[in-house]
Amino acid sequence: MNRQTSDFYYEEAQSVIVGGVNSPSRAYKGVGGGTPVFMEKGAGAYLYDVDGNRYIDYLAAYGPIITGHAHPTITKAIQQQASNGILFGTPTRLENEFAKQLTTAIPSLEKVRFVNSGTEAVMTTIRVARAYTGREKIIKFAGCYHGHTDLVLVAAGSGPSTLGTPDSAGVTKATAAEVITVPFNNIAAFEEALSHWGNETAAVLVEPIVGNFGIVEPEPQFLEKVNELAHAAGALVIYDEVITAFRFMYGGAQDLLQVKPDMTALGKIIGGGLPIGAYGGRMDIMEQVAPLGPAYQAGTMAGNPASMSAGLACLQVLRENGVYEQLDQLGALLEQGLHQAAKEAGVPMTINRLKGALTVFFTDEKIRDYEGASRTNGDQFSVFFKEMLTRGIHLAPSKYEAWFLTIAHTKAHIDKTITAAQHAFRCVAE
Numbered sequence: 001m002n003r004q005t006s007d008f009y010y011e012e013a014q015s016v017i018v019g020g021v022n023s024p025s026r027a028y029k030g031v032g033g034g035t036p037v038f039m040e041k042g043a044g045a046y047l048y049d050v051d052g053n054r055y056i057d058y059l060a061a062y063g064p065i066i067t068g069h070a071h072p073t074i075t076k077a078i079q080q081q082a083s084n085g086i087l088f089g090t091p092t093r094l095e096n097e098f099a100k101q102l103t104t105a106i107p108s109l110e111k112v113r114f115v116n117s118g119t120e121a122v123m124t125t126i127r128v129a130r131a132y133t134g135r136e137k138i139i140k141f142a143g144c145y146h147g148h149t150d151l152v153l154v155a156a157g158s159g160p161s162t163l164g165t166p167d168s169a170g171v172t173k174a175t176a177a178e179v180i181t182v183p184f185n186n187i188a189a190f191e192e193a194l195s196h197w198g199n200e201t202a203a204v205l206v207e208p209i210v211g212n213f214g215i216v217e218p219e220p221q222f223l224e225k226v227n228e229l230a231h232a233a234g235a236l237v238i239y240d241e242v243i244t245a246f247r248f249m250y251g252g253a254q255d256l257l258q259v260k261p262d263m264t265a266l267g268k269i270i271g272g273g274l275p276i277g278a279y280g281g282r283m284d285i286m287e288q289v290a291p292l293g294p295a296y297q298a299g300t301m302a303g304n305p306a307s308m309s310a311g312l313a314c315l316q317v318l319r320e321n322g323v324y325e326q327l328d329q330l331g332a333l334l335e336q337g338l339h340q341a342a343k344e345a346g347v348p349m350t351i352n353r354l355k356g357a358l359t360v361f362f363t364d365e366k367i368r369d370y371e372g373a374s375r376t377n378g379d380q381f382s383v384f385f386k387e388m389l390t391r392g393i394h395l396a397p398s399k400y401e402a403w404f405l406t407i408a409h410t411k412a413h414i415d416k417t418i419t420a421a422q423h424a425f426r427c428v429a430e
């Protein structure tokens with residue numbers, strides 16, 4: 001496969017854009033280096049690069065593109081809004097309509113606010129939780145990603161009872177000392193953290209179904225216990241549903257799992273591909289937010305008509321009959337085919353799948369936390385990734401990411417993907 005034009009643009013990008021990319025995960029550092037593919041066009045399940053190569057896309061832009069690229073309903077909504085003006089700086093009816101749809105789909109959202117990214121949504125839930133509780137510390141779980149504000153770029157200390165350390169240059173030690181990070185799916189560690197910091201903890205922040213060290217589901221009773229223990233300590237529970245909301249069903253992971261947080265952060269899918277974030281939760285907590293309460297949050301672009309229109313169109317598509325069943329069925333086919341291909345090649349492999357999202361881990365271990373995901377074979381993943389790319393299958397360039405199916409994928413795409421995987425696993429085995 002010729003990718004010379006991508007090479008050219010990557011070189012050019014490096015001369016004007018730091019690292020040649022606008023988000024580090026787009027560089028191929030996680031797969032041992034190489035030139036990121038410069039894409040030109042998306043249509044349905046396909047991406048087309050600047051050299052004219054076509055790929056079946058499982059990145060889905062890290063999650064938002066659940067309808068497939070350039071879905072006609074979303075495209076039409078954006079075009080119509082563009083011709084009517086895309087930014088007014090005033091309230092619009094679209095915001096009301098979208099807020100009504102979100103609060104209906106995710107009942108724990110008694111009130112919502114729109115922002116511009118998942119990062120902003122999570123950041124604000126933390127501020128509001130601090131305003132509500134009058135406390136400062138946050139407990140989060142190792143390997144979960146919550147955007148790039150200082151407070152969530154904090155790594156675990158040496159154990160559940162220790163405060164965090166900065167996970168990025170530029171994050172102060174004082175900020176890191178406000179955060180405790182414990183292993184996911186480990187209630188004993190969470191309890192230990194609470195026993196040290198419970199009465200100072202404003203909120204516990206968690207991806208209810210993890211998407212950021214691969215798809216990892218909570219073990220039975222884990223989220224229920226987190227709720228119970230956090231509330232007993234007087235802390236709020238925030239679900240980061242930036243990936244999970246509308247991914248597995250029409251609603252949140254919280255609706256799928258029947259657990260209820262105090263606040264929720266949203267993003268990705270709800271924007272239909274345009275920039276968006278939203279947060280919401282219990283009425284008495286949300287009333288902390290300005291102009292009603294003392295916690296400030298604002299935004300020039302917040303609730304902008306273009307994102308609202310795209311988001312409304314996306315939810316309209318997702319309400320169609322059978323959407324989530326189809327994602328689940330194709331996900332199951334893909335999982336079976338990948339298993340078979342790995343087995344035939346003699347490559348140890350574990351798949352975590354929930355409906356239309358899955359992660360292929362190069363290990364025969366069961367993956368239930370970040371430690372386990374870290375131990376999987378990154379070199380094998382890198383070989384697999386590059387072989388798949390060369391065969392026209394576009395995956396996220398990291399062993400920790402998920403493959404996302406879209407409603408534009410068909411059985412023919414899955415079959416083609418499995419054929420490519422048979423070859424890629426054989427290359428891994430060599």
Ligand code: PLP
Pocket residue numbers: 062116117118119120122145146147148207211212240241242243267268
């Ligand atoms: N929370 C989760 C769970 C995410 O996966 C991400 C992004 O990948 C974010 C928050 C940050 O969202 P954004 O990239 O829109 O700022």
